[in-house]
Structures are given as structure tokens and as C-alpha cells.
Amino acid sequence: MMCSGRVDLEFILRAFANGQDGVFIGGCRLGECNYITHGNFDALSTTYLCKKIMAHIGLNPERLRIDFMSGADGNLLAEFSDDFAEQVKVMGPIVNGEEGMDADTLEFNLAAARKLVPYLKLVERERLRVPVKTEEAYQAFFESEEINNLIDGILTDRLAVNQIIQLLKETPLSTSGISERLGMNPSDVSRHMNRSSNHGLVRYDTTSSCYVLAQNG
Numbered sequence: 096m097m098c099s100g101r102v103d104l105e106f107i108l109r110a111f112a113n114g115q116d117g118v119f120i121g122g123c124r125l126g127e128c129n130y131i132t133h134g135n136f137d138a139l140s141t142t143y144l145c146k147k148i149m150a151h152i153g154l155n156p157e158r159l160r161i162d163f164m165s166g167a168d169g170n171l172l173a174e175f176s177d178d179f180a181e182q183v184k185v186m187g188p189i190v191n192g193e194e195g196m197d198a199d200t201l202e203f204n205l206a207a208a209r210k211l212v213p214y215l216k217l218v219e220r221e222r223l224r225v226p227v228k229t230e231e232a233y234q235a236f237f238e239s240e241e242i243n244n245l246i247d248g249i250l251t252d253r254l255a256v257n258q259i260i261q262l263l264k265e266t267p268l269s270t271s272g273i274s275e276r277l278g279m280n281p282s283d284v285s286r287h288m289n290r291s292s293n294h295g296l297v298r299y300d301t302t303s304s305c306y307v308l309a310q311n312g
Contacts, residue, residue, distance in 0.1 A: 099123070099161075100134015104212045107145050107159060112205045116192075117183035119176055120161040125230050127165065135163060136228050143237040144215065144223070144246070151250045152204035153194055155186060207257035211250070218249060255279065256287050256296075260308070263297060267305035 099122030110118050120142060122135035138161060146156035160182075162175040190198045222245065225236045236242060259273055270288065274281045288306055291297045298309050 098134040099138035100136075102138050102141060104141055104145055104148075104215060105209060107141070108148070108205055108209045108212070111154065111158075111189065112202065112209070116186070116188050117158045117160070117179060119179045120159075121172060121175070122161065122163050124163045124165055126228075133228055136225075136233065139230070139233050140219065140223065140225065140237075143233065144219065147237075147243075147246050148208050148211070148215075148250060151247075151254060152208050153196055153200075154189065154204075155194060158183065158186065158189070203258070203261060207254050207261060210257045211253050214253060215249070252287070255283070256291055259284070259287060259291070259306075260296065263306060263308050267300060267303055267307045269305050272305070 099120055102120055107118050120138055122138050125135055125139070128135055142159060142161040146159055149156045149159060160175075160179050162171075164171040164175070187193055189196060190201060196204075223242070225233050255277070258277055262268055262273060262276055268276070270281050270284050273279065273284045273288075277284075288297060288299075292299065295309050297306050299305075300307050
């Protein structure tokens with residue numbers, strides 16, 4: 096049996112990308128880890144973070160759930176998993192479901208989110224570590240205004256850049272074209288493009304009056 100601490104953000108997002116309508120994580124009871132790593136708290140942190148990502152890309156965060164139980168709690172595992180399966184059944188499929196998202200939009204948003212994973216791991220290691228290992232401490236930490244503002248800022252900027260890069264892989268686009276495709280304020284697009292240009296990701300093609308990926312020419 097794999098430690099729940101090994102459940103990576105990438106695993107969860109990949110499951111949704113592969114067509115799953117819900118993801119359930121089962122871990123050993125908090126404070127009763129079989130390893131000195133307390134990986135179940137890492138799984139809890141990953142769940143909180145992934146729920147915030149899901150909300151940013153238009154997925155209902157309730158499609159992801161984590162519960163804790165001991166190895167002898169087979170009845171609890173059955174109860175939790177059955178309850179979650181019923182919950183997902185009520186929500187229905189992601190594609191063309193209550194989120195109002197078609198398959199192409201889901202694929203596009205998840206691809207942008209998955210590219211964030213390496214960066215978010217660095218942020219988590221440096222700035223998202225909860226000093227006290229209790230469920231209450233983790234809840235208070237991830238629901239605090241400071242942490243919510245930090246995560247929202249990262250997701251808003253980084254997801255937007257990833258989405259723009261994905262669009263430019265398909266075709267060169269002007270500021271207004273990017274704004275229209277993503278429903279984004281043109282001034283925000285310009286800000287993201289200036290930063291991406293400084294980082295060598297994109298360049299402005301004066302002939303077409305469009306942005307293109309830097310490696311395209």
C-alpha cells in the first residue's frame with residue numbers, strides 16, 4: 096500500500112485529464128503515520144492546494160476528497176468511498192456537466208494547471224509549510240487570508256501565462272486576440288506578455304503585429 100504522502104499534485108490533475116470525474120484519497124489517521132515522514136499531512140496539504148487550483152480552472156473542488164482511517168477501518172473506507180461516489184454521481188460528469196465545460200476547455204485548463212506543478216512544489220517547500228502538524232492547524236493555515244492571497248496571486252498570474260503560451264503554440268496572436276480567447280483584460284495580457292518577453296518565452300513579431308513563441312524564430 097502506498098503512503099498517501101506520495102500522492103502528487105500531478106497524479107490528481109492527470110486523473111481528471113484522463114476522464115475521471117472525482118478523485119478520492121485515503122490516508123492513515125493523522126498523528127498515526129506508519130512512517131516518520133507523516134506523509135498523511137503532506138497529502139492533506141496537497142489536497143488543500145489542489146482544491147484551490149481546481150477552483151481557479153473552473154472545476155468544483157468537491158470533486159476531490161481526502162479521508163483518514165486506520166488499516167483496520169475497512170468499514171470506514173467503504174463508507175467514505177461509497178459516500179464520495181454518490182456525491183460525484185449527483186454532480187455528474189465534468190464534461191458538459193454542472194461546470195459548463197466542454198472537453199476541449201477541460202483539456203486546455205488542465206494542461207495549463209499541470210505545467211504549474213514543478214513551480215508549486217518549490218513554493219510549497221519554501222512558503223506553504225505548516226509549523227504544527229494538526230488537522231486544525233492545516234485548516235487554519237490554508238484558509239488564512241495571507242495564504243489565500245499568496246496562492247491566488249500565483250495561480251492567477253502563472254495560469255494565465257501558461258494558457259497564453261498554449262495559445263501561441265497554435266498560432267501567433269495579438270493582445271486583443273489573446274484577450275478575446277481567454278476573456279482577459281487587455282492590460283493584463285500586456286503585463287503578462289512583457290514579463291514573458293523579459294524571460295525569453297515570447298517575442299513580438301512586428302511584421303504580423305502579433306506575439307509568437309520565442310523559439311519560433
